[in-house]
Amino acid sequence: MDSQELKNRIFSKRPRYANIYKDLIASLANKGNRKTEYIQFGPIYQIYIYAFFIGVHRNERVSLPSRESTTDFLELGKWKPDSLVHFILMTLFSRNSELGISKWNELEDMEEADIDSFVRIVIKTIEEYANAGFSYLQSRFDEDRNVFNETYVFADILKDVIEETIETE
Amino acid sequence: MNNIELIKEILSDSQIKEKFKISQSDLDNLNGDSRYQKQVVQVVKEIVADNENHISATKSYNKLKNILNIS
Amino acid sequence: MASIINKISLQNFFNYYGSYDANTYDFKEGINIVVADNGAGKSKLFNALLWVFYNELLDSDLKIRRNIESMAVKTISDMAKNEVSIGESVDCGVRIEFQDSRFTYQIEKKFSATKISDKGNMTDVGCWEINSYDFEVSRKDNMLLRFKPIFEENEKNEIVNKLIRKDLRQYSFFQGEEVEDIIDFSKKQSIKEAVRKITNISKIEELEKLSFALREKAENDYNRKSKENAKNAQELEQKLTAKEKFKKQLEEEKDKLEVYKKNHSEAKQESYDLEDKIQNSEKKIELKEKRKELLRQQKNARNDYEKFLDGINARFFDGNFSWIAMGLNDLPYSFLGKKSNYLDVVAEKKTLYRLKNNPEELSTVLPLDMPDTMTLDKMLQDGHCHVCDRKAEKDSEAWNYILKLKNRPSSNQSENQLFKNDFKSFFEEIQLQSQPFTGKINSVEESISNSIQKLNEHKARITKLSDRLKSNQNELKELLKSDDIDASTEDERNILNSYEGAIKRATQAEGRIIRSKDTIKELLKKISGIDEELEKLRGTDVPTEYKEAFELLTDISDAITNTRENTFRNMLERLEQFSNRHFKNLVKYNELSGGILKFKQTLSDTIELDVVDGNNNIISGSSEGFQRMKKLAVVMAIISAKGSGFNYPMFADAPLSTFGKGFIKSFFEEIPNVFPQSIILINNIYDAESDNKLDDVGNDLLSNDSHVSTLYLNEVEDVPQVERRTIISKLK
Numbered sequence: 020m021d022s023q024e025l026k027n028r029i030f031s032k033r034p035r036y037a038n039i040y041k042d043l044i045a046s047l048a049n050k051g052n053r054k055t056e057y058i059q060f061g062p063i064y065q066i067y068i069y070a071f072f073i074g075v076h077r078n079e080r081v082s083l084p085s086r087e088s089t090t091d092f093l094e095l096g097k098w099k100p101d102s103l104v105h106f107i108l109m110t111l112f113s114r115n116s117e118l119g120i121s122k123w124n125e126l127e128d129m130e131e132a133d134i135d136s137f138v139r140i141v142i143k144t145i146e147e148y149a150n151a152g153f154s155y156l157q158s159r160f161d162e163d164r165n166v167f168n169e170t171y172v173f174a175d176i177l178k179d180v181i182e183e184t185i186e187t188e
Numbered sequence: 189m190n191n192i193e194l195i196k197e198i199l200s201d202s203q204i205k206e207k208f209k210i211s212q213s214d215l216d217n218l219n220g221d222s223r224y225q226k227q228v229v230q231v232v233k234e235i236v237a238d239n240e241n242h243i244s245a246t247k248s249y250n251k252l253k254n255i256l257n258i259s
Numbered sequence: 260m261a262s263i264i265n266k267i268s269l270q271n272f273f274n275y276y277g278s279y280d281a282n283t284y285d286f287k288e289g290i291n292i293v294v295a296d297n298g299a300g301k302s303k304l305f306n307a308l309l310w311v312f313y314n315e316l317l318d319s320d321l322k323i324r325r326n327i328e329s330m331a332v333k334t335i336s337d338m339a340k341n342e343v344s345i346g347e348s349v350d351c352g353v354r355i356e357f358q359d360s361r362f363t364y365q366i367e368k369k370f371s372a373t374k375i376s377d378k379g380n381m382t383d384v385g386c387w388e389i390n391s392y393d394f395e396v397s398r399k400d401n402m403l404l405r406f407k408p409i410f411e412e413n414e415k416n417e418i419v420n421k422l423i424r425k426d427l428r429q430y431s432f433f434q435g436e437e438v439e440d441i442i443d444f445s446k447k448q449s450i451k452e453a454v455r456k457i458t459n460i461s462k463i464e465e466l467e468k469l470s471f472a473l474r475e476k477a478e479n480d481y482n483r484k485s486k487e488n489a490k491n492a493q494e495l496e497q498k499l500t501a502k503e504k505f506k507k508q509l510e511e512e513k514d515k516l517e518v519y520k521k522n523h524s525e526a527k528q529e530s531y532d533l534e535d536k537i538q539n540s541e542k543k544i545e546l547k548e549k550r551k552e553l554l555r556q557q558k559n560a561r562n563d564y565e566k567f568l569d570g571i572n573a574r575f576f577d578g579n580f581s582w583i584a585m586g587l588n589d590l591p592y593s594f595l596g597k598k599s600n601y602l603d604v605v606a607e608k609k610t611l612y613r614l615k616n617n618p619e620e621l622s623t624v625l626p627l628d629m630p631d632t633m634t635l636d637k638m639l640q641d642g643h644c645h646v647c648d649r650k651a652e653k654d655s656e657a658w659n660y661i662l663k664l665k666n667r668p669s670s671n672q673s674e675n676q677l678f679k680n681d682f683k684s685f686f687e688e689i690q691l692q693s694q695p696f697t698g699k700i701n702s703v704e705e706s707i708s709n710s711i712q713k714l715n716e717h718k719a720r721i722t723k724l725s726d727r728l729k730s731n732q733n734e735l736k737e738l739l740k741s742d743d744i745d746a747s748t749e750d751e752r753n754i755l756n757s758y759e760g761a762i763k764r765a766t767q768a769e770g771r772i773i774r775s776k777d778t779i780k781e782l783l784k785k786i787s788g789i790d791e792e793l794e795k796l797r798g799t800d801v802p803t804e805y806k807e808a809f810e811l812l813t814d815i816s817d818a819i820t821n822t823r824e825n826t827f828r829n830m831l832e833r834l835e836q837f838s839n840r841h842f843k844n845l846v847k848y849n850e851l852s853g854g855i856l857k858f859k860q861t862l863s864d865t866i867e868l869d870v871v872d873g874n875n876n877i878i879s880g881s882s883e884g885f886q887r888m889k890k891l892a893v894v895m896a897i898i899s900a901k902g903s904g905f906n907y908p909m910f911a912d913a914p915l916s917t918f919g920k921g922f923i924k925s926f927f928e929e930i931p932n933v934f935p936q937s938i939i940l941i942n943n944i945y946d947a948e949s950d951n952k953l954d955d956v957g958n959d960l961l962s963n964d965s966h967v968s969t970l971y972l973n974e975v976e977d978v979p980q981v982e983r984r985t986i987i988s989k990l991k
Contacts, residue, residue: 100577110590112597113590129680189459203821228811228814235815256811
């Protein structure tokens with residue numbers, strides 16, 4: 020398998036999110052032109068990416084519930100911009116242990132089937148970081164949803180988790 | 189102003205006063221006997237009275253003819 | 260002796276609930292004041308007199324006067340209406356008692372209404388049936404005791420006229436705001452009319468007409484006699500005919516002149532009316548244009564702000580801002596480190612493989628094609644290694660090594676089979692493609708704070724525009740005196756156009772007036788020329804009496820004309836004099852002198868009032884209070900300049916609403932100089948907080964030093980409408 024093939028396999032996957040966060044996502048994402056009273060991101064993948072990085076900063080992953088309680092959305096390859104997806108991959112691949120490998124070189128000798136498993140692990144990692152991120156966001160939302168009317172809420176929350184992490188290091 | 193005042197006012201007009209030599213006693217004796225008053229005084233009195241009584245111009249003129257000695 | 264109102268009594272009339280006795284005002288000569296806050300029956304008392312004089316009432320909702328019949332149910336006291344049941348009736352009326360030197364009179368107007376239904380609001384007209392309207396007048400000799408009723412309708416109306424004479428009523432019976440109209444300085448006719456009223460000049464005008472007619476007749480007789488006695492009757496006839504023709508032309512020209520004068524005064528009138536609106540028109544247009552511009556700018560600013568706001572959160576994911584990369588400063592290094600490890604392992608494997616399969620092949624860590632072939636050739640040629648700057652002579656160990664380097668195989672086909680999967684470019688692509696994000700990690704914080712600043716700048720801009728709009732709005736409201744500031748600019752332009760049109764017409768009429776007057780002069784000259792010729796043509800046998808009669812009547816009619824003009828002019832001067840006397844007294848407690856009033860006759864025979872200062876410069880634009888004072892001064896002058904004194908009471912409803920304390924004081928001092936009795940209804944001196952509900956001006960008036968004879972206070976309790984009634988308390 021070559022690089023292009025590996026890339027395609029990853030990019031064609033559609034990550035999933037837990038249905039319990041459906042309402043939260045609806046409130047904070049503006050797909051199409053449906054505005055809510057809260058500050059919003061645009062398409063779903065944006066809030067998803069955001070949740071992912073929250074999870075990454077907090078170093079938390081939470082497994083998704085069973086498949087029926089989850090929903091998929093847009094495949095990675097269609098997320099925009101392209102550079103951002105690569106950035107996400109950079110984040111993942113700098114955390115080998117999370118991906119279940121100790122060295123990238125291990126991938127070079129894998130059989131196709133194993134590569135597929137690996138790809139599934141990559142996606143699962145994304146999903147679990149995001150899931151943890153959503154959980155955090157949900158708790159902030161429940162605690163005080165009025166802050167979600169402030170223009171810079173997302174920047175503030177991201178800053179909060181970063182500072183939290185610094186403190187605990 | 190009432191009629192007497194009006195008559196006085198008219199007779200005091202500078203043209204009239206000068207031309208007809210209206211004196212103060214003329215003005216003071218307006219209520220006196222008409223026959224002894226100057227012609228101009230008689231005519232003015234008559235016109236003012238006729239106007240007060242809403243007499244027509246024709247009738248008034250006919251009355252004046254006597255004073256004016258015309259027929 | 261003047262008419263003096265003794266009492267006014269009301270029965271179930273608006274808020275005056277109860278019988279006449281319960282709602283009576285006793286008035287005296289001099290100043291009588293009724294103080295009431297708005298809604299406490301002040302205007303209703305005025306309505307009582309409106310009913311007596313005109314059978315009309317002022318509808319406070321529609322702000323117009325309406326017939327008593329159409330307002331009957333509304334007029335009845337709500338409390339009274341509420342008390343009765345179906346089938347019972349209520350009486351509503353007003354009663355005035357006044358006297359002159361000989362008699363005392365009573366005038367009563369009333370009606371009764373029966374409740375016929377309870378459905379709906381008790382104030383509904385349908386719930387009541389009006390039974391009859393009564394108008395009763397009685398009179399008693401002041402020496403005697405008993406009132407005798409008057410039955411004759413004409414006589415009754417005569418008596419109402421004695422209360423305040425009809426043709427002068429507008430000068431002593433009015434509502435505050437009407438002062439504007441009684442003597443509206445912009446309606447030049449109104450001063451002329453006033454002068455005519457007080458000089459009785461119409462009598463003189465009729466006299467003048469009579470004298471013209473008489474002169475005409477005398478002339479006819481003179482001409483007749485002349486013709487009888489003339490030597491050349493034909494020529495005389497011709498000349499007489501010619502004179503007739505000229506006289507006719509003269510009459511026609513005079514008629515035209517009247518028309519031009521009328522046009523002139525109408526055009527001028529219109530321009531005055533528009534002038535007030537104009538003064539502000541240009542400014543209004545300017546402000547409106549400005550407003551339009553500001554609104555546009557505000558809309559843009561808001562749009563920009565919205566757009567900016569919408570775009571903010573996209574900045575997390577936009578490679579130009581890359582906010583999502585915040586806090587991941589270690590990431591690129593960590594990735595690079597792993598990539599390095601990866602590449603090292605790959606290189607190692609490759610080397611081992613090569614060593615195993617191509618032991619002879621040079622294994623080196625140098626990447627392929629480095630140094631390039633040209634450099635290697637040069638080094639071989641020079642016999643010198645340029646990298647470490649040492650000799651590498653031909654066929655030496657060093658030289659051979661360089662040769663081996665050159666001869667390295669440049670492709671790794673065999674190596675391709677080394678790995679099952681070659682993912683090097685996968686990782687390289689990750690590093691390369693994520694550049695937009697990795698490159699900005701360190702500047703995210705700054706980018707966010709720039710963005711916050713930018714947002715605040717947007718907000719500040721919007722706030723600033725809002726403030727400017729607000730002050731623009733206030734300025735416009737001031738000028739327009741209305742709240743509808745978004746009405747079109749069209750109106751303003753129309754006003755300006757109309758104004759210019761009116762000025763143009765006035766100027767045109769002026770020109771025509773002048774030319775017409777010239778024509779008249781010409782004609783008069785011609786006529787007198789013909790008269791001279793006529794004299795020569797008349798016979799010497801004409802009895803002198805005819806000539807004398809004609810001359811006498813001519814002189815007399817001229818004198819009458821002069822008298823008319825002088826009378827008018829004198830009265831105008833007198834009016835001006837008296838106006839200034841009153842005006843001076845009215846403003847004596849105010850620091851500003853307010854100028855001197857000057858009347859002058861215009862081209863179109865109307866009268867203009869100018870206000871000039873000591874140097875004869877026209878002053879304009881004084882405060883509303885001053886304007887009203889001027890008008891009151893002229894109104895008072897109209898009354899007092901008449902000479903014979905005004906024999907009727909003044910009854911006015913709040914002419915003082917725009918006056919400050921200084922004015923109120925001087926007003927009450929001046930009024931008795933003009934009116935033997937005045938009844939004034941005001942609210943200015945009401946003070947809900949004070950003990951006796953009067954403010955300090957009011958208390959001044961209450962004291963024994965002032966000229967005030969009686970002072971009443973109307974109050975209304977703060978209870979539901981059906982229980983509301985006016986309570987009258989006599990304070991003085």
